[in-house]
Amino acid sequence: MKYADEFRDKEIAVGLAKAIRAEANKARPYRFMEFCGGHTHAISRYGLEDVLPTNVRMIHGPGCPVCVLPAGRIDMAIGLAMRPEVILCVYGDLMRVPGSQGASLLKAKARGADVRMVYSTIDAIRIAEENSAREVVFFAIGFETTTPPTAVMIRMAEKKRLSNFSVFCNHVLTPPAMKNILESSDIGDKGQFEIDGFVGPAHVSTIIGTEPYEFFAKEFSKPVVISGFEPLDMLQSILMLVRQINEHRYEVENQYRRAVTRDGNLRAREEISDVFELRDRFEWRGLGQVPYSGLRLKRSYAIYDAELRFEMQELCVADNRACECGAILRGVKKPVDCKLFGTLCTPEMPMGSCMVSSEGACAAYWAYSRFRDHRQRRAS
Numbered sequence: 329m330k331y332a333d334e335f336r337d338k339e340i341a342v343g344l345a346k347a348i349r350a351e352a353n354k355a356r357p358y359r360f361m362e363f364c365g366g367h368t369h370a371i372s373r374y375g376l377e378d379v380l381p382t383n384v385r386m387i388h389g390p391g392c393p394v395c396v397l398p399a400g401r402i403d404m405a406i407g408l409a410m411r412p413e414v415i416l417c418v419y420g421d422l423m424r425v426p427g428s429q430g431a432s433l434l435k436a437k438a439r440g441a442d443v444r445m446v447y448s449t450i451d452a453i454r455i456a457e458e459n460s461a462r463e464v465v466f467f468a469i470g471f472e473t474t475t476p477p478t479a480v481m482i483r484m485a486e487k488k489r490l491s492n493f494s495v496f497c498n499h500v501l502t503p504p505a506m507k508n509i510l511e512s513s514d515i516g517d518k519g520q521f522e523i524d525g526f527v528g529p530a531h532v533s534t535i536i537g538t539e540p541y542e543f544f545a546k547e548f549s550k551p552v553v554i555s556g557f558e559p560l561d562m563l564q565s566i567l568m569l570v571r572q573i574n575e576h577r578y579e580v581e582n583q584y585r586r587a588v589t590r591d592g593n594l595r596a597r598e599e600i601s602d603v604f605e606l607r608d609r610f611e612w613r614g615l616g617q618v619p620y621s622g623l624r625l626k627r628s629y630a631i632y633d634a635e636l637r638f639e640m641q642e643l644c645v646a647d648n649r650a651c652e653c654g655a656i657l658r659g660v661k662k663p664v665d666c667k668l669f670g671t672l673c674t675p676e677m678p679m680g681s682c683m684v685s686s687e688g689a690c691a692a693y694w695a696y697s698r699f700r701d702h703r704q705r706r707a708s
């Protein structure tokens with residue numbers, strides 16, 4: 329398959345793994361966070377950790393929008409969906425994300441809420457057109473990658489003069505979360521964990537470009553390599569990070585040049601800035617309140633803002649205390665460190681968001697049986 333097979337070539341993968349083993353200095357650790365859940369899945373799916381030397385360690389980051397959505401926002405959405413006049417349109421993986429006390433949108437639907445799974449923003453517009461007597465709310469979620477389609481949808485609703493349509497906005501931004509992780513109390517100079525560099529997200533960077541990461545290289549002396557999702561992309565990115573560390577370079581390098589530029593997608597960025605503005609803060613599961621990390625609709629689009637339209641109150645609720653999603657999303661624990669993993673928590677019966685989402689670290693460990701590798705390593 330074009331653009332897939334050539335990035336999965338076994339001989340090249342063996343050569344890259346050999347180069348990493350040869351160039352990684354055995355006297356020091358290399359701890360790289362892959363921010364994006366797509367990369368976490370690629371690592372598990374292709375067994376990339378198996379070919380890395382033991383001193384090159386991958387740390388899974390918070391780059392899964394479903395995983396980082398806090399329980400309070402799910403509770404807010406459930407409250408909205410339970411209103412008789414509302415049709416709540418959501419992407420499928422949100423349906424089973426736990427809110428407080430085991431609540432979910434799927435359970436709300438079973439109790440009579442009109443929650444409809446959609447595949448695109450266009451579906452939500454169509455549902456609004458077909459149900460003019462109801463209030464149709466789109467549950468918008470995602471990083472910079474999925475924000476432009478939401479912006480386009482809102483402008484489409486305006487053009488069509490849809491008066492029964494609004495958006496519950498949960499779009500979040502990547503760079504503030506990376507900064508929060510580097511400044512968190514369990515990472516860095518004073519914490520127990522160190523991060524030596526980042527494998528930067530691919531899809532997000534097609535929109536925002538590589539420029540926003542230059543801050544991390546300059547201010548935190550952390551190299552960043554923007555990486556594609558195929559196994560050769562990832563191995564090459566890890567090798568590029570190892571080389572930067574060895575040469576005491578702290579730069580932003582772009583491995584994913586076939587899709588990412590320094591400036592990103594200017595048209596998409598314009599769409600975002602036309603419709604959205606920064607919130608002062610936004611709660612992330614695992615990271616807590618992160619300053620300037622979330623988006624809301626600008627005042628000129630306030631009539632499409634579901635939080636204003638329905639006078640929704642912000643809810644902050646505690647996670648299930650036994651679930652380690654918070655620590656996993658900060659990179660300080662692995663899924664196998666959670667006592668519930670594979671026992672009380674499985675994809676069929678998820679207790680936390682990291683097991684629900686197709687990009688979650690717990691789901692990746694389960695789907696590709698990576699928990700067995702970790703247990704074997706610990707036993708040996």
Ligand code: SF4
Nearest residue numbers: 652653666673680690
């Ligand atoms: S295994 Fe389940 S309960 Fe444990 S951290 Fe992962 S999602 Fe949370």
